[in-house]
Amino acid sequence: MIKKTAQSNKLLAFVTDAESQKILQSVPTDHLQLISDIRIGGINESIDFLKNNASPAVLVVDLSSSKLPVSDIKKIADCCEPGVKVIAIGDKNEVGIFRQLLSLGVQDYVVKPLSDKLLLKTFESVVLGNDDRNTKAFSEYGKLISFVGARGGIGVSTLLANCGFLLANQYTKKTSLIDLNVQGSMLSHLLDTETSTGFRDVLEAPQRIDDLFTERVMVRQTDNLSVLSSEEALDEPFLISEGAVSALLPIILSQFQYSLFDLPRSFSDGINTELLLLSNTVVIVCDTTLVSVRDVVRLTKLIRENENPEQKIILVVNNEGLYKEGHIDHDLFEESVQKKIDCVISFDSITPLVALNDGKPVVGYNGPLAKGIHQLAALLIDQTAIFPDTSGKMSFINRFFARNR
Numbered sequence: 001m002i003k004k005t006a007q008s009n010k011l012l013a014f015v016t017d018a019e020s021q022k023i024l025q026s027v028p029t030d031h032l033q034l035i036s037d038i039r040i041g042g043i044n045e046s047i048d049f050l051k052n053n054a055s056p057a058v059l060v061v062d063l064s065s066s067k068l069p070v071s072d073i074k075k076i077a078d079c080c081e082p083g084v085k086v087i088a089i090g091d092k093n094e095v096g097i098f099r100q101l102l103s104l105g106v107q108d109y110v111v112k113p114l115s116d117k118l119l120l121k122t123f124e125s126v127v128l129g130n131d132d133r134n135t136k137a138f139s140e141y142g143k144l145i146s147f148v149g150a151r152g153g154i155g156v157s158t159l160l161a162n163c164g165f166l167l168a169n170q171y172t173k174k175t176s177l178i179d180l181n182v183q184g185s186m187l188s189h190l191l192d193t194e195t196s197t198g199f200r201d202v203l204e205a206p207q208r209i210d211d212l213f214t215e216r217v218m219v220r221q222t223d224n225l226s227v228l229s230s231e232e233a234l235d236e237p238f239l240i241s242e243g244a245v246s247a248l249l250p251i252i253l254s255q256f257q258y259s260l261f262d263l264p265r266s267f268s269d270g271i272n273t274e275l276l277l278l279s280n281t282v283v284i285v286c287d288t289t290l291v292s293v294r295d296v297v298r299l300t301k302l303i304r305e306n307e308n309p310e311q312k313i314i315l316v317v318n319n320e321g322l323y324k325e326g327h328i329d330h331d332l333f334e335e336s337v338q339k340k341i342d343c344v345i346s347f348d349s350i351t352p353l354v355a356l357n358d359g360k361p362v363v364g365y366n367g368p369l370a371k372g373i374h375q376l377a378a379l380l381i382d383q384t385a386i387f388p389d390t391s392g393k394m395s396f397i398n399r400f401f402a403r404n405r
C-alpha cells in the first residue's frame, strides 16, 4: 500500500510527447483515490519539480530522452520523499534496463507506445499493492544530516532550526528536527513550539518506539516540519540507552525526506559517533579561532575514518567578524584543518535576539544571519539559495536563477 506522503492522493507524470500525455490523461484514477496531473517533460523537469515541491504518491517518469536511464533514476531517488511509488516509461524494450530499474525500486517499466488498459493495470497494482513484482522501496529512507559544533555556543541549534524551517517551508521537504541535548534543547524556543512529551521515555526504553511514534511524540510545527526536543530536569540523572538511535532512525528516516540531528557536545556515550557514521551529511559549525581548529581537525578525522565516499562534510564558519583579535585568516584556517570552508555566516548583533523575543525563526528577518542560513540550507539540498523577496520584485540575480533552474 502507498505510504502517506504530503500529497498522498496525487499521481504526477512527466512525459516527453503529447500523444503519451493524452493517453495518460484518459486513464481513470478516481477509483484509486488519485488525482492525476500529467505534464510534458523529461528527467530534468521531473527533478526540478521534485526539488521544489512535495512529492506525489505515484510518480511516472519518461526515460525516452535519457541516455543514462539508471543514473537518471538515481538522481530522481535523491529528490523523492520516502515512500513514493515510481513507474518508468521509455522507448527501449530492453530487459537489462527493466531489471536494473526494478532493482532500484522502480515499480514497473512500461514501453511506448502506451496503452490506457495496460497503464490502468499498472496503476492498480501499484496503488492496491497486489503486485508481487517489486517489493523493494524506491526512496526508502530520507537523508540524515548531523549538525555538530567545534565549540559550545557557536550557533549549531540556531542554524539547524532555521535550516529545518527553510527545508520544510520554502523547499517543501518533509523535515524532522531531533535535538539530542535532552536536558536543554533550544529548538522549541527557536521555533516557538512545545517540547515533545515522551521523548525521554523512548530514549531510555527504545523498545517503546513504534510506527506511531512520530505522530505520538513529535511536535508538528507546520505540515512539513516536525520537532523532537526535550527539556528534562537538570537534577534528574538520565542516560540515552544503547540501541536508542538504531531504533529511532528507521522510523524517522522512513517518514521524512530530511532529518536534522542536533548533536550534544559530549561524545562520551558513543551516540554522536554512531550518528556521524550513519549521516549522509555532517555540518560542522565553527569560528576561525585556534580552539575551533583543534576540534574541526578531530571531528573531520573521526568522520573521514568512516571512509564513506558519499558522505559530505559541510564546514560552516559562524559569527564571522565578531572578534578581530585571536582569529586566523581563512586561508590559514583551511590549511590548518585540511578542509575548505563551505559557508561563512557573519555575526549579526540584532536579528537573533529580536527573533527570539518575537518567538519567530530568524530567517523571517533581513540580516546577515538569515542570509547565511539561506545559503546553508541551499547547500544541504544542493541548490542555489533562494533569498526571500522583500522588495515585491525579483532581483536580477533571482530572475536569472529562476530562468536557469
Ligand SMILES: Nc1ncnc2c1ncn2[C@@H]1O[C@H](COP(=O)(O)OP(=O)(O)OP(=O)(O)O)[C@@H](O)[C@H]1O
Pocket (backbone or CB within 6 Å): 149, 151, 152, 153, 154, 155, 156, 157, 158, 159, 181, 186, 265, 318, 319, 320, 345, 346, 347, 348, 349, 352, 353, 369
Ligand atoms: N551569526 C550569529 N550572529 C549573532 N548571534 C548568533 C549567530 N549565530 C548564533 N547566534 C547566537 O548565539 C547564541 C548561541 O547559539 P546556539 O544556541 O544556536 O548555539 P549552540 O552551538 O547550539 O550552543 P550549545 O553549545 O549551547 O548547544 C544564541 O544566542 C544565538 O542567537
Ligand SMILES: [Mg+2]
Pocket (backbone or CB within 6 Å): 156, 157, 158, 181, 186, 262
Ligand atoms: Mg545547541
